Amino acid sequence: MSISDLTHAGLEQAINHHISMDQNARAQMAQLHGRVIALEVLGTGRTVYLVPGPEMIQLLSSYEGEPDCLLQGSPLTITQLRHPVPEGEDPVPTDMRVSGESELAQQFCRILRGVEINWEAYLSQYTGSLIAGEVSKAIDFAGYWRDHIIDTLNRDLREYMQEEGAVLPTRHEIDAFGNGVLQLEQRLRQLQQRIERLTGIEGESR
Amino acid sequence: MNDKGTTHFGYEQVETGEKAKRVREVFDSVATKYDLMNDLMSLGIHRLWKRYAVELAGLRPGHKVLDLASGTGDLAARYSGLVGPEGLVTMTDINAAMLDQGRARMADRGLIGNVEYVQVNAEAIPFEDGRFDCVTIGFGLRNVTDKQKALDEMFRVLRPGGRALILEFSHPRSAPLKWAYDTYSFNLLPLIGKLVTKDEDSYRYLAESIRMHPDQETLRGMMEQSGFERCDYHNLTGGVVAVHRGYKL
Numbered sequence: 001m002s003i004s005d006l007t008h009a010g011l012e013q014a015i016n017h018h019i020s021m022d023q024n025a026r027a028q029m030a031q032l033h034g035r036v037i038a039l040e041v042l043g044t045g046r047t048v049y050l051v052p053g054p055e056m057i058q059l060l061s062s063y064e065g066e067p068d069c070l071l072q073g074s075p076l077t078i079t080q081l082r083h084p085v086p087e088g089e090d091p092v093p094t095d096m097r098v099s100g101e102s103e104l105a106q107q108f109c110r111i112l113r114g115v116e117i118n119w120e121a122y123l124s125q126y127t128g129s130l131i132a133g134e135v136s137k138a139i140d141f142a143g144y145w146r147d148h149i150i151d152t153l154n155r156d157l158r159e160y161m162q163e164e165g166a167v168l169p170t171r172h173e174i175d176a177f178g179n180g181v182l183q184l185e186q187r188l189r190q191l192q193q194r195i196e197r198l199t200g201i202e203g204e205s206r
Numbered sequence: 207m208n209d210k211g212t213t214h215f216g217y218e219q220v221e222t223g224e225k226a227k228r229v230r231e232v233f234d235s236v237a238t239k240y241d242l243m244n245d246l247m248s249l250g251i252h253r254l255w256k257r258y259a260v261e262l263a264g265l266r267p268g269h270k271v272l273d274l275a276s277g278t279g280d281l282a283a284r285y286s287g288l289v290g291p292e293g294l295v296t297m298t299d300i301n302a303a304m305l306d307q308g309r310a311r312m313a314d315r316g317l318i319g320n321v322e323y324v325q326v327n328a329e330a331i332p333f334e335d336g337r338f339d340c341v342t343i344g345f346g347l348r349n350v351t352d353k354q355k356a357l358d359e360m361f362r363v364l365r366p367g368g369r370a371l372i373l374e375f376s377h378p379r380s381a382p383l384k385w386a387y388d389t390y391s392f393n394l395l396p397l398i399g400k401l402v403t404k405d406e407d408s409y410r411y412l413a414e415s416i417r418m419h420p421d422q423e424t425l426r427g428m429m430e431q432s433g434f435e436r437c438d439y440h441n442l443t444g445g446v447v448a449v450h451r452g453y454k455l
Protein backbone atom coordinates (compact mmCIF):
# COMPACT_ATOMS: atom_id res chain seq x y z
CA MET A 1 0.00 0.00 0.00
CA SER A 2 1.35 3.40 -0.87
CA ILE A 3 0.86 6.76 0.70
CA SER A 4 -1.61 7.69 -1.99
CA ASP A 5 -3.71 4.63 -1.16
CA LEU A 6 -3.98 5.88 2.40
CA THR A 7 -4.68 9.42 1.27
CA HIS A 8 -7.36 8.24 -1.10
CA ALA A 9 -8.93 6.09 1.59
CA GLY A 10 -9.11 9.14 3.86
CA LEU A 11 -10.45 11.42 1.17
CA GLU A 12 -12.96 8.81 0.07
CA GLN A 13 -14.21 8.45 3.60
CA ALA A 14 -14.49 12.21 4.02
CA ILE A 15 -16.50 12.68 0.82
CA ASN A 16 -18.74 9.72 1.61
CA HIS A 17 -19.31 10.94 5.11
CA HIS A 18 -20.67 14.23 3.80
CA ILE A 19 -22.68 12.59 1.09
CA SER A 20 -24.28 10.19 3.53
CA MET A 21 -25.70 13.17 5.40
CA ASP A 22 -26.97 14.93 2.29
CA GLN A 23 -29.89 13.18 0.57
CA ASN A 24 -29.63 15.42 -2.46
CA ALA A 25 -25.92 14.89 -3.03
CA ARG A 26 -26.43 11.19 -2.57
CA ALA A 27 -29.12 11.09 -5.23
CA GLN A 28 -26.96 13.11 -7.65
CA MET A 29 -24.01 10.83 -7.02
CA ALA A 30 -26.21 7.80 -7.70
CA GLN A 31 -27.11 9.20 -11.10
CA LEU A 32 -23.48 9.13 -12.11
CA HIS A 33 -23.15 5.45 -11.15
CA GLY A 34 -20.31 3.80 -13.02
CA ARG A 35 -18.97 6.97 -14.67
CA VAL A 36 -15.25 7.49 -14.19
CA ILE A 37 -13.80 10.92 -13.55
CA ALA A 38 -10.04 11.33 -13.51
CA LEU A 39 -8.61 14.20 -11.49
CA GLU A 40 -5.01 15.07 -12.23
CA VAL A 41 -3.22 17.17 -9.66
CA LEU A 42 -0.89 19.18 -11.88
CA GLY A 43 2.70 19.44 -10.78
CA THR A 44 2.53 16.34 -8.60
CA GLY A 45 2.27 13.63 -11.24
CA ARG A 46 -0.75 12.24 -9.39
CA THR A 47 -4.09 11.28 -10.78
CA VAL A 48 -6.98 9.97 -8.79
CA TYR A 49 -9.94 8.23 -10.38
CA LEU A 50 -13.34 8.89 -8.89
CA VAL A 51 -16.22 6.50 -9.49
CA PRO A 52 -19.61 7.59 -8.11
CA GLY A 53 -22.21 5.00 -7.18
CA PRO A 54 -25.53 4.62 -5.40
CA GLU A 55 -23.99 4.04 -2.00
CA MET A 56 -20.73 5.86 -2.15
CA ILE A 57 -18.06 7.29 -4.35
CA GLN A 58 -14.91 5.24 -4.77
CA LEU A 59 -11.44 6.65 -5.30
CA LEU A 60 -8.88 4.59 -7.15
CA SER A 61 -5.16 5.23 -7.50
CA SER A 62 -5.13 3.58 -10.90
CA TYR A 63 -7.64 2.69 -13.54
CA GLU A 64 -7.20 0.25 -16.37
CA GLY A 65 -9.89 1.65 -18.64
CA GLU A 66 -10.53 5.06 -20.20
CA PRO A 67 -12.06 7.63 -17.85
CA ASP A 68 -15.18 9.41 -19.13
CA CYS A 69 -13.67 12.76 -18.37
CA LEU A 70 -10.39 14.20 -17.18
CA LEU A 71 -10.05 17.21 -14.92
CA GLN A 72 -6.63 18.80 -14.61
CA GLY A 73 -5.81 21.45 -12.09
CA SER A 74 -3.10 22.71 -9.80
CA PRO A 75 -3.59 22.09 -6.09
CA LEU A 76 -4.71 25.70 -5.77
CA THR A 77 -7.33 25.27 -8.48
CA ILE A 78 -8.61 22.11 -6.87
CA THR A 79 -9.06 23.78 -3.50
CA GLN A 80 -11.56 26.10 -5.18
CA LEU A 81 -13.91 23.15 -5.29
CA ARG A 82 -14.71 23.76 -1.66
CA HIS A 83 -16.80 26.85 -2.41
CA PRO A 84 -20.36 26.38 -3.66
CA VAL A 85 -21.34 28.40 -6.76
CA PRO A 86 -24.78 29.89 -7.42
CA GLU A 87 -27.20 27.96 -9.65
CA GLY A 88 -26.55 28.73 -13.33
CA GLU A 89 -22.85 29.47 -12.83
CA ASP A 90 -20.17 27.08 -14.12
CA PRO A 91 -19.14 24.84 -11.22
CA VAL A 92 -15.86 23.88 -12.90
CA PRO A 93 -13.10 26.17 -11.51
CA THR A 94 -11.87 28.66 -14.08
CA ASP A 95 -8.35 27.34 -14.33
CA MET A 96 -9.36 23.72 -14.51
CA ARG A 97 -8.80 21.96 -17.81
CA VAL A 98 -11.52 19.55 -18.87
CA SER A 99 -11.33 16.87 -21.54
CA GLY A 100 -13.89 14.21 -22.36
CA GLU A 101 -17.50 14.69 -21.33
CA SER A 102 -17.80 18.25 -20.14
CA GLU A 103 -21.35 17.82 -18.89
CA LEU A 104 -20.21 15.04 -16.60
CA ALA A 105 -17.40 17.29 -15.37
CA GLN A 106 -19.91 19.98 -14.51
CA GLN A 107 -22.31 17.67 -12.72
CA PHE A 108 -19.48 16.20 -10.76
CA CYS A 109 -17.90 19.51 -9.76
CA ARG A 110 -21.30 20.77 -8.64
CA ILE A 111 -21.69 17.82 -6.31
CA LEU A 112 -18.18 18.26 -4.94
CA ARG A 113 -18.79 21.91 -4.27
CA GLY A 114 -21.67 20.96 -2.04
CA VAL A 115 -19.43 18.76 0.04
CA GLU A 116 -17.23 20.28 2.69
CA ILE A 117 -13.79 18.84 2.18
CA ASN A 118 -10.51 20.08 3.55
CA TRP A 119 -8.73 19.62 0.24
CA GLU A 120 -5.53 21.21 1.52
CA ALA A 121 -5.03 18.44 4.02
CA TYR A 122 -5.20 15.79 1.33
CA LEU A 123 -3.33 17.67 -1.34
CA SER A 124 -0.49 18.45 1.04
CA GLN A 125 0.22 14.76 1.09
CA TYR A 126 0.99 14.92 -2.59
CA THR A 127 2.87 18.14 -2.46
CA GLY A 128 4.50 18.19 0.95
CA SER A 129 7.63 16.25 1.71
CA LEU A 130 6.86 12.82 3.00
CA ILE A 131 8.40 13.06 6.42
CA ALA A 132 7.13 10.42 8.78
CA GLY A 133 5.98 12.88 11.40
CA GLU A 134 4.05 14.98 8.97
CA VAL A 135 2.43 12.05 7.37
CA SER A 136 1.29 10.55 10.61
CA LYS A 137 -0.08 13.88 11.70
CA ALA A 138 -1.96 14.21 8.49
CA ILE A 139 -3.48 10.78 8.55
CA ASP A 140 -3.85 10.88 12.26
CA PHE A 141 -2.36 7.57 13.22
CA ALA A 142 -1.07 8.24 16.72
CA GLY A 143 2.50 7.35 17.57
CA TYR A 144 1.20 5.08 20.28
CA TRP A 145 2.90 2.06 18.91
CA ARG A 146 6.26 3.81 18.76
CA ASP A 147 5.96 5.05 22.34
CA HIS A 148 4.81 1.85 23.93
CA ILE A 149 6.79 -0.88 22.31
CA ILE A 150 10.21 -1.51 23.72
CA ASP A 151 13.17 -0.19 21.82
CA THR A 152 14.48 -3.46 20.58
CA LEU A 153 11.29 -4.17 18.77
CA ASN A 154 11.49 -0.79 17.24
CA ARG A 155 15.02 -1.40 16.11
CA ASP A 156 14.05 -4.72 14.61
CA LEU A 157 11.25 -3.04 12.85
CA ARG A 158 13.46 -0.31 11.45
CA GLU A 159 15.98 -2.84 10.27
CA TYR A 160 13.28 -4.88 8.72
CA MET A 161 11.91 -1.89 6.93
CA GLN A 162 15.31 -0.93 5.59
CA GLU A 163 16.12 -4.45 4.65
CA GLU A 164 12.89 -4.82 2.78
CA GLY A 165 13.46 -1.50 1.07
CA ALA A 166 9.99 -0.79 2.25
CA VAL A 167 9.29 2.86 2.88
CA LEU A 168 7.00 4.94 4.99
CA PRO A 169 3.64 3.62 3.93
CA THR A 170 4.41 0.17 5.18
CA ARG A 171 5.73 1.67 8.36
CA HIS A 172 2.49 3.48 8.57
CA GLU A 173 0.36 0.43 8.25
CA ILE A 174 2.43 -1.35 10.82
CA ASP A 175 2.09 1.60 13.16
CA ALA A 176 -1.62 1.57 12.68
CA PHE A 177 -1.84 -2.13 13.27
CA GLY A 178 0.38 -2.15 16.35
CA ASN A 179 -1.40 0.88 17.66
CA GLY A 180 -4.74 -0.79 17.16
CA VAL A 181 -3.62 -3.96 18.90
CA LEU A 182 -2.48 -2.05 21.97
CA GLN A 183 -5.58 0.06 22.21
CA LEU A 184 -7.77 -2.92 21.70
CA GLU A 185 -5.95 -4.83 24.39
CA GLN A 186 -6.48 -1.97 26.80
CA ARG A 187 -10.14 -1.64 25.96
CA LEU A 188 -10.69 -5.35 26.32
CA ARG A 189 -8.97 -5.47 29.68
CA GLN A 190 -11.20 -2.68 30.92
CA LEU A 191 -14.25 -4.40 29.55
CA GLN A 192 -13.28 -7.67 31.12
CA GLN A 193 -12.66 -6.01 34.49
CA ARG A 194 -16.01 -4.32 34.28
CA ILE A 195 -17.75 -7.56 33.52
CA GLU A 196 -15.95 -9.26 36.35
CA ARG A 197 -16.86 -6.44 38.71
CA LEU A 198 -20.47 -6.50 37.63
CA THR A 199 -20.82 -10.24 37.91
CA GLY A 200 -19.01 -10.09 41.27
CA ILE A 201 -21.38 -7.46 42.58
CA GLU A 202 -24.32 -9.41 41.31
CA GLY A 203 -23.07 -12.49 43.10
CA GLU A 204 -22.66 -10.62 46.39
CA SER A 205 -26.06 -9.01 46.35
CA ARG A 206 -27.78 -12.31 45.95
CA MET B 207 -5.54 -32.62 3.67
CA ASN B 208 -4.41 -36.25 3.47
CA ASP B 209 -5.50 -39.53 1.95
CA LYS B 210 -7.58 -40.68 4.89
CA GLY B 211 -10.00 -37.86 4.16
CA THR B 212 -9.20 -35.78 7.19
CA THR B 213 -8.45 -32.11 7.12
CA HIS B 214 -7.57 -29.28 9.47
CA PHE B 215 -10.16 -27.49 11.52
CA GLY B 216 -7.96 -24.87 13.06
CA TYR B 217 -5.31 -27.04 14.70
CA GLU B 218 -7.61 -30.04 15.13
CA GLN B 219 -7.77 -32.87 12.60
CA VAL B 220 -11.30 -33.67 11.55
CA GLU B 221 -12.94 -35.71 8.80
CA THR B 222 -13.40 -33.81 5.58
CA GLY B 223 -17.21 -33.82 5.54
CA GLU B 224 -17.20 -32.81 9.16
CA LYS B 225 -15.09 -29.74 8.41
CA ALA B 226 -17.58 -28.23 6.01
CA LYS B 227 -20.26 -28.69 8.65
CA ARG B 228 -18.14 -27.16 11.38
CA VAL B 229 -17.14 -24.20 9.25
CA ARG B 230 -20.83 -23.60 8.58
CA GLU B 231 -21.54 -23.73 12.30
CA VAL B 232 -18.85 -21.19 13.00
CA PHE B 233 -20.42 -18.72 10.63
CA ASP B 234 -23.99 -19.54 11.62
CA SER B 235 -23.13 -18.70 15.16
CA VAL B 236 -21.55 -15.37 14.32
CA ALA B 237 -23.46 -14.23 11.24
CA THR B 238 -25.47 -11.51 12.92
CA LYS B 239 -22.57 -9.96 14.74
CA TYR B 240 -20.27 -10.36 11.82
CA ASP B 241 -19.88 -6.75 10.78
CA LEU B 242 -19.06 -5.54 14.25
CA MET B 243 -16.63 -8.38 14.68
CA ASN B 244 -15.10 -7.71 11.33
CA ASP B 245 -14.13 -4.22 12.40
CA LEU B 246 -12.81 -5.38 15.73
CA MET B 247 -10.98 -8.29 14.20
CA SER B 248 -8.85 -6.25 11.94
CA LEU B 249 -9.18 -2.96 13.77
CA GLY B 250 -10.73 -1.23 10.81
CA ILE B 251 -7.71 -1.98 8.66
CA HIS B 252 -9.74 -4.54 6.76
CA ARG B 253 -11.33 -1.63 4.96
CA LEU B 254 -7.93 -0.57 3.64
CA TRP B 255 -7.12 -4.14 2.68
CA LYS B 256 -10.38 -4.47 0.80
CA ARG B 257 -9.96 -1.16 -1.01
CA TYR B 258 -6.54 -2.27 -2.13
CA ALA B 259 -7.78 -5.63 -3.40
CA VAL B 260 -10.63 -4.00 -5.28
CA GLU B 261 -8.18 -1.79 -7.19
CA LEU B 262 -6.30 -4.86 -8.32
CA ALA B 263 -9.52 -6.32 -9.71
CA GLY B 264 -9.31 -3.79 -12.57
CA LEU B 265 -13.09 -3.65 -12.91
CA ARG B 266 -14.76 -1.55 -15.55
CA PRO B 267 -18.37 -0.73 -16.39
CA GLY B 268 -20.19 -3.73 -17.83
CA HIS B 269 -17.99 -6.33 -16.17
CA LYS B 270 -19.39 -9.51 -14.66
CA VAL B 271 -17.84 -10.35 -11.29
CA LEU B 272 -18.27 -13.43 -9.15
CA ASP B 273 -17.55 -12.86 -5.48
CA LEU B 274 -17.19 -16.09 -3.51
CA ALA B 275 -17.63 -16.31 0.25
CA SER B 276 -19.08 -12.81 0.15
CA GLY B 277 -20.29 -12.77 3.73
CA THR B 278 -22.07 -9.49 4.29
CA GLY B 279 -20.73 -8.13 1.03
CA ASP B 280 -18.08 -5.48 1.64
CA LEU B 281 -16.27 -6.41 -1.55
CA ALA B 282 -19.45 -6.96 -3.54
CA ALA B 283 -20.68 -3.48 -2.58
CA ARG B 284 -17.54 -1.94 -4.03
CA TYR B 285 -17.79 -4.03 -7.17
CA SER B 286 -21.39 -2.98 -7.62
CA GLY B 287 -20.27 0.64 -7.69
CA LEU B 288 -17.49 0.00 -10.19
CA VAL B 289 -19.21 -2.19 -12.79
CA GLY B 290 -21.99 0.36 -13.23
CA PRO B 291 -25.63 -0.31 -14.07
CA GLU B 292 -24.67 -2.46 -17.10
CA GLY B 293 -22.41 -4.74 -15.08
CA LEU B 294 -23.38 -7.61 -12.80
CA VAL B 295 -22.06 -8.68 -9.41
CA THR B 296 -22.85 -12.24 -8.39
CA MET B 297 -22.66 -12.28 -4.64
CA THR B 298 -22.40 -15.75 -3.14
CA ASP B 299 -21.77 -17.63 0.06
CA ILE B 300 -22.04 -21.24 1.16
CA ASN B 301 -24.05 -20.12 4.15
CA ALA B 302 -27.67 -19.13 3.56
CA ALA B 303 -27.92 -17.12 6.80
CA MET B 304 -24.86 -15.10 5.85
CA LEU B 305 -26.15 -14.53 2.33
CA ASP B 306 -29.53 -13.30 3.64
CA GLN B 307 -27.71 -10.93 5.92
CA GLY B 308 -25.62 -9.76 2.99
CA ARG B 309 -28.65 -9.25 0.77
CA ALA B 310 -30.33 -7.16 3.46
CA ARG B 311 -27.23 -5.04 3.89
CA MET B 312 -26.86 -4.46 0.17
CA ALA B 313 -30.50 -3.34 -0.02
CA ASP B 314 -29.90 -0.95 2.89
CA ARG B 315 -27.01 0.49 0.98
CA GLY B 316 -29.23 1.11 -2.02
CA LEU B 317 -27.39 -1.47 -4.10
CA ILE B 318 -30.07 -3.43 -5.88
CA GLY B 319 -29.92 -3.06 -9.64
CA ASN B 320 -26.77 -4.92 -10.56
CA VAL B 321 -26.35 -7.56 -7.85
CA GLU B 322 -27.63 -11.14 -7.79
CA TYR B 323 -27.44 -13.57 -4.88
CA VAL B 324 -26.68 -17.26 -5.15
CA GLN B 325 -25.78 -19.83 -2.51
CA VAL B 326 -22.50 -21.28 -3.74
CA ASN B 327 -19.87 -23.63 -2.40
CA ALA B 328 -16.57 -22.41 -3.82
CA GLU B 329 -15.54 -26.01 -4.45
CA ALA B 330 -18.42 -26.61 -6.88
CA ILE B 331 -19.39 -23.38 -8.62
CA PRO B 332 -22.76 -23.79 -10.38
CA PHE B 333 -21.93 -21.64 -13.41
CA GLU B 334 -20.81 -22.43 -16.92
CA ASP B 335 -17.20 -22.09 -18.08
CA GLY B 336 -15.91 -18.66 -19.04
CA ARG B 337 -18.82 -16.67 -17.64
CA PHE B 338 -17.02 -14.05 -15.56
CA ASP B 339 -14.52 -11.24 -16.15
CA CYS B 340 -13.32 -11.49 -12.60
CA VAL B 341 -13.66 -13.99 -9.75
CA THR B 342 -12.71 -13.07 -6.20
CA ILE B 343 -12.70 -14.56 -2.75
CA GLY B 344 -12.01 -12.37 0.27
CA PHE B 345 -11.13 -13.91 3.61
CA GLY B 346 -12.89 -17.05 2.50
CA LEU B 347 -10.36 -19.43 0.97
CA ARG B 348 -8.95 -20.44 4.32
CA ASN B 349 -12.37 -21.81 5.26
CA VAL B 350 -12.66 -23.92 2.15
CA THR B 351 -11.91 -27.60 2.68
CA ASP B 352 -10.38 -28.39 -0.71
CA LYS B 353 -8.62 -25.17 -1.67
CA GLN B 354 -7.10 -26.59 -4.85
CA LYS B 355 -10.53 -27.57 -6.08
CA ALA B 356 -11.85 -24.08 -5.36
CA LEU B 357 -8.96 -22.59 -7.37
CA ASP B 358 -9.71 -24.98 -10.25
CA GLU B 359 -13.31 -23.87 -10.19
CA MET B 360 -12.39 -20.20 -10.11
CA PHE B 361 -10.21 -20.75 -13.15
CA ARG B 362 -12.93 -22.64 -15.00
CA VAL B 363 -15.63 -19.96 -14.71
CA LEU B 364 -13.30 -17.15 -15.81
CA ARG B 365 -13.32 -16.01 -19.41
CA PRO B 366 -9.98 -15.98 -21.20
CA GLY B 367 -8.29 -12.73 -20.23
CA GLY B 368 -10.15 -12.66 -16.93
CA ARG B 369 -8.48 -12.57 -13.57
CA ALA B 370 -8.89 -14.01 -10.10
CA LEU B 371 -8.11 -12.32 -6.82
CA ILE B 372 -7.63 -13.92 -3.45
CA LEU B 373 -7.56 -11.69 -0.40
CA GLU B 374 -6.57 -13.66 2.65
CA PHE B 375 -4.69 -13.54 5.90
CA SER B 376 -1.19 -14.69 5.28
CA HIS B 377 2.14 -14.95 7.00
CA PRO B 378 3.69 -11.74 8.42
CA ARG B 379 7.30 -11.26 7.45
CA SER B 380 8.83 -9.45 10.43
CA ALA B 381 9.38 -10.63 13.99
CA PRO B 382 7.76 -7.68 15.80
CA LEU B 383 4.80 -7.79 13.53
CA LYS B 384 4.42 -11.52 14.12
CA TRP B 385 4.48 -10.79 17.82
CA ALA B 386 1.78 -8.12 17.61
CA TYR B 387 -0.22 -10.32 15.36
CA ASP B 388 0.02 -13.40 17.55
CA THR B 389 -0.96 -11.44 20.63
CA TYR B 390 -3.85 -10.09 18.75
CA SER B 391 -5.12 -13.23 17.14
CA PHE B 392 -4.41 -15.81 19.83
CA ASN B 393 -5.15 -13.75 22.93
CA LEU B 394 -7.32 -10.84 21.95
CA LEU B 395 -9.42 -12.32 19.19
CA PRO B 396 -10.82 -15.20 21.27
CA LEU B 397 -11.34 -12.78 24.13
CA ILE B 398 -13.37 -10.49 21.90
CA GLY B 399 -15.27 -13.53 20.73
CA LYS B 400 -16.01 -14.42 24.33
CA LEU B 401 -17.06 -10.94 25.37
CA VAL B 402 -19.02 -9.89 22.33
CA THR B 403 -20.52 -13.03 20.88
CA LYS B 404 -19.99 -15.31 23.86
CA ASP B 405 -18.36 -17.59 21.37
CA GLU B 406 -14.70 -17.94 22.16
CA ASP B 407 -14.27 -21.15 20.16
CA SER B 408 -15.34 -19.63 16.88
CA TYR B 409 -12.74 -16.92 17.14
CA ARG B 410 -10.07 -19.30 18.31
CA TYR B 411 -10.86 -21.26 15.19
CA LEU B 412 -10.46 -18.15 13.06
CA ALA B 413 -7.04 -17.46 14.54
CA GLU B 414 -5.95 -21.04 14.04
CA SER B 415 -7.29 -21.28 10.52
CA ILE B 416 -5.23 -18.22 9.64
CA ARG B 417 -2.06 -19.98 10.79
CA MET B 418 -2.89 -23.14 8.86
CA HIS B 419 -3.47 -21.27 5.64
CA PRO B 420 -0.77 -21.75 2.99
CA ASP B 421 1.87 -19.03 2.94
CA GLN B 422 2.31 -16.57 0.08
CA GLU B 423 4.55 -18.70 -2.14
CA THR B 424 2.61 -21.91 -1.55
CA LEU B 425 -0.65 -20.28 -2.53
CA ARG B 426 0.91 -18.82 -5.64
CA GLY B 427 2.11 -22.32 -6.58
CA MET B 428 -1.38 -23.67 -6.07
CA MET B 429 -2.80 -21.01 -8.37
CA GLU B 430 -0.31 -21.94 -11.05
CA GLN B 431 -1.29 -25.56 -10.65
CA SER B 432 -4.89 -24.61 -11.40
CA GLY B 433 -3.77 -23.00 -14.65
CA PHE B 434 -3.47 -19.36 -13.65
CA GLU B 435 -0.73 -17.37 -15.34
CA ARG B 436 1.19 -14.20 -14.45
CA CYS B 437 0.44 -14.94 -10.80
CA ASP B 438 1.67 -12.42 -8.28
CA TYR B 439 0.90 -11.36 -4.74
CA HIS B 440 0.97 -8.15 -2.77
CA ASN B 441 1.72 -8.22 0.93
CA LEU B 442 -0.35 -5.81 2.96
CA THR B 443 0.52 -4.71 6.47
CA GLY B 444 3.80 -6.57 6.26
CA GLY B 445 2.17 -9.80 5.12
CA VAL B 446 -0.57 -10.03 7.75
CA VAL B 447 -2.71 -10.14 4.65
CA ALA B 448 -1.85 -10.85 1.03
CA VAL B 449 -3.70 -10.33 -2.23
CA HIS B 450 -2.92 -12.98 -4.82
CA ARG B 451 -3.77 -12.32 -8.41
CA GLY B 452 -3.71 -14.59 -11.43
CA TYR B 453 -4.93 -14.46 -15.00
CA LYS B 454 -6.57 -16.97 -17.30
CA LEU B 455 -4.83 -16.27 -20.59
Ligand SMILES: C[S@@+](CC[C@H](N)C(=O)[O-])C[C@H]1O[C@@H](n2cnc3c(N)ncnc32)[C@H](O)[C@@H]1O
Nearest residue numbers: 233275276277300301304327328344345346349
Ligand atom coordinates in the same frame (compact mmCIF):
# COMPACT_ATOMS: atom_id res chain seq x y z
C1 LIG C 1 -14.69 -14.25 6.98
S1 LIG C 1 -16.06 -14.37 5.90
C2 LIG C 1 -15.58 -13.30 4.58
C3 LIG C 1 -16.65 -12.38 4.14
C4 LIG C 1 -16.32 -11.32 3.10
N1 LIG C 1 -15.76 -11.86 1.87
C5 LIG C 1 -15.41 -10.27 3.67
O1 LIG C 1 -14.29 -10.17 3.22
O2 LIG C 1 -15.82 -9.53 4.56
C6 LIG C 1 -15.88 -16.00 5.29
C7 LIG C 1 -17.09 -16.52 4.55
O3 LIG C 1 -16.72 -17.74 3.90
C8 LIG C 1 -17.88 -18.54 3.79
N2 LIG C 1 -17.47 -19.89 3.40
C9 LIG C 1 -16.88 -20.83 4.16
N3 LIG C 1 -16.63 -21.95 3.44
C10 LIG C 1 -17.07 -21.70 2.17
C11 LIG C 1 -17.10 -22.44 0.95
N4 LIG C 1 -16.63 -23.68 0.88
N5 LIG C 1 -17.62 -21.84 -0.14
C12 LIG C 1 -18.10 -20.59 -0.09
N6 LIG C 1 -18.11 -19.83 1.01
C13 LIG C 1 -17.60 -20.37 2.15
C14 LIG C 1 -18.52 -18.37 5.15
O4 LIG C 1 -19.88 -18.73 5.13
C15 LIG C 1 -18.27 -16.88 5.43
O5 LIG C 1 -19.37 -16.09 5.08
